[in-house]
Amino acid sequence: MTEARRFPPSLPLLIRQAGHQLRLFVRVPVAVLFTIALPFVVLLIINATSGDRLIRDPDGEWPVDAFVCVAIAAFTAVSATFTNLANMVPIRREEGVLQRWRSTPLPVWVFVGGHVLAAVVIAAASVVFMLAVGVALYGVSVPMSSIPALVVTVLVATTAFAAMGMAVAALVPTASAASGVANAIVLPMALISNVFIPMESPPTALDIAANLLPLRPFVDAVQAPLHPVDPTTVPQWGALGVIVLWGVAGFACAVRTFRWNAAPGGGTRRRRAARQSG
Amino acid sequence: MTSPAIKVNDLVVEYMSSQGTIRAVNGLDLSIAEGEVYALLGENGAGKTSTVEVLEGHRSRVGGQVEILGIDPTAGGSRRRELRDQIGIVLQTSGIEPEITPREALTLFGAVYRNPYSLSEVVERVGLGDFVDQRVGSLSGGQRRRLDLAVAVIGRPRVLFLDEPTTGFDPSARRNAWELVRSLHADGTTILLTTHYLEEAGFLADRVGVISRGEMLVEGPPRELQQAHGRSVMSVEIAGAGSLSDVEASVAAVLDGISSTLAWQGTRLLITTEETTKVLERITRWALSTGADLSEWSIERPSLEQVFLELNADIDREGDDD
Known part of the structure; x- marks a missing residue:
């Protein structure tokens, strides 16, 4: 009898779901463009125009091109997790994909976990790519002793950013609004977080705000193990703590407010109308 | 098995709109035996989709009892998973990403069930052979609905919900879909379908229920309805x-x-x-x-269509008297 059969084990299902999300990622050109290609071009432009300046931080001086390269590496990891999930999940909701999976025996945590796992993998790949560019073009050095701290930092922080992305996906009613909201959060935050423009003497209020938001601590935590003068070998626990708090808040918010079907009057109705007239 | 596959008692569904609370389903009773094909007919807004959404677990109800295979569709945890393993749903919106192919979609969905059909079996039965490796985004409306059907049945469901399964089909695709429903019926699958097409209901269903304004107007085998009401x-x-x-x-x-x-x-x-x-x-x-x-x-004798139109005309006349 069918009743006697067991459900397939969760781990292979999780890996399959993550693989599915990775496949979707590489087949959505705009996602690849915004996550990797655009930050790469921005990096090339900034470093072509910023000369040989040195950036001074408490541990010493960075060549500006290495500093920016590492910061943008961190930024791509945020794009791959926070921005991508906040963009794509509402689109899939309007396509009915979320509701379709909700109709199957797939456990919810495996479905959501597949999205998060894929996002973290994309983030890690983006960081590796950007750092490889940095090593090749901008004199970034990645000491072996720094790698464990770097790996822990990227995995913990990107998981937290993924949770924040899910929270935005949960809170924003339509797909068209979601991409605007996600960018409206990320881009201003990037400007005060040393990503595109290193802040050398920011106003105190802005400095405090940047340190309470999750992006600046993440940039700091990625830069610390790659510092040209004094690379750290342990993760920046304080900075990671700030990010994890944001992640926990995002997770709680996503769990409480997540919606599986599109809001009435949103994209679904428009698409149905299009289908009926087509 | 003597207990019905689908059992609904005094179902009440409401939703909020800008005009206030609207009662979409108003005290509906429904009992569908295991292995039966039941068609729910009604005009747009009659409450048929609201009813089906409650049964699928996609909409909450204000009142009444609902059981599918003995499980309340709002159940959580392992009961929820147990129920989802045994039901198949064709939603009005497709819910498959346009970037993947039918083969990829069916492989992905098939993996989550305990006892799925094999890919080749579903491809053959639903007739996906021509486009199984094309991107979903490039499929025609009818091809996409066939894929929806395939995804709904891949888990070998005991109960299948079909919400307007052949809307947008050309006549030959509709015939194929009907053949599929009949073969699933022959396998003992319980099927609840909603449709605008009375011909479809008459052809497929063991019993038909006509609902209007959230209430069951009349139900019975199609032939009996034709004889009694037209x-x-x-x-x-x-x-x-x-x-x-x-x-x-x-x-x-x-x-x-x-x-x-x-x-x-x-x-x-x-x-x-x-x-x-x-x-x-x-x-x-x-x-x-x-x-x-x-x-x-x-x-x-009157067609089912005439029966349906007359029943609804009667309702409208009663409404005008108010």
């Missing part, structure tokens, strides 16, 4: 009784007191009535006494 159309050629208008006047006089309407189709007189025996008797007697010649008598 007016037959009788037609006859009448010669030797003067001009068409003379004939119409005479027949109208002869049928005085019988509820009927007259119309012409060429030279054939069409008489729509519930009282076919009386009409036959009166017209025959009139023809014998006047020497008129009757030929080509025919009596057609």
Whole structure:
């Protein structure tokens, strides 16, 4: 009898779901463009125009091109997790994909976990790519002793950013609004977080705000193990703590407010109308 | 198994709109036996999709009891998973990413069930062979609905929900979908379908329920509904009784007191009535006494469509009286 059969084990299902999300990622050109290609071009432009300046931080001086390269590496990891999930999940909701999976025996945590796992993998790949560019073009050095701290930092922080992305996906009613909201959060935050423009003497209020938001601590935590003068070998626990708090808040918010079907009057109705007239 | 596959008692569904709370389903009862094919008919806004969404677990209810295979669709945890493993759903929106192929989608969905059909079996039964490796985004509307059907049945469901499964199909695709439903029926699958197409309901369903304004108007096997609720159309050629208008006047006089309407189709007189025996008797007697010649008598039972239209017209008339 069918009743006697067991459900397939969760781990292979999780890996399959993550693989599915990775496949979707590489087949959505705009996602690849915004996550990797655009930050790469921005990096090339900034470093072509910023000369040989040195950036001074408490541990010493960075060549500006290495500093920016590492910061943008961190930024791509945020794009791959926070921005991508906040963009794509509402689109899939309007396509009915979320509701379709909700109709199957797939456990919810495996479905959501597949999205998060894929996002973290994309983030890690983006960081590796950007750092490889940095090593090749901008004199970034990645000491072996720094790698464990770097790996822990990227995995913990990107998981937290993924949770924040899910929270935005949960809170924003339509797909068209979601991409605007996600960018409206990320881009201003990037400007005060040393990503595109290193802040050398920011106003105190802005400095405090940047340190309470999750992006600046993440940039700091990625830069610390790659510092040209004094690379750290342990993760920046304080900075990671700030990010994890944001992640926990995002997770709680996503769990409480997540919606599986599109809001009435949103994209679904428009698409149905299009289908009926087509 | 004696307990019904789908059991609904006094279901009430409401939703909020800008005009306030709207009651979409108002005390609906439904009992569908295991292995039965049941068609829910109703106009847009009658409450059929709301009902099905509650059964699928996609909409919450205000009141009433609902059980699918003995499990409340709002159940959580392992009961939820157990139920989802045994049901298949064709939603009105497809819910498959346009960037993947039917083969990829079916492999992905098949992996989550305990006892799925094999990919090749589903591809063959639903007829996806021509486009199994094309991107979903490039499929025609009809091909996409076939994929929806395939995804809904890949888990070998005991209960299948089909919400307007053939909307947008061309006639041959509709025939294929019907064949599939019939073969699943033959396998013992319980099927609840909603449809606008009365022909579809009449062809597929063991029983039909007509709902209006969230209430069950009438239910039963399609043939019984046709017999009990519709007016037959009788037609006859009448010669030797003067001009068409003379004939119409005479027949109208002869049928005085019988509820009927007259119309012409060429030279054939069409008489729509519930009282076919009386009409036959009166017209025959009139023809014998006047020497008129009757030929080509025919009596057609109403289509399910006429039954449906009349039931809804009755409801509208009652509404106008308020």
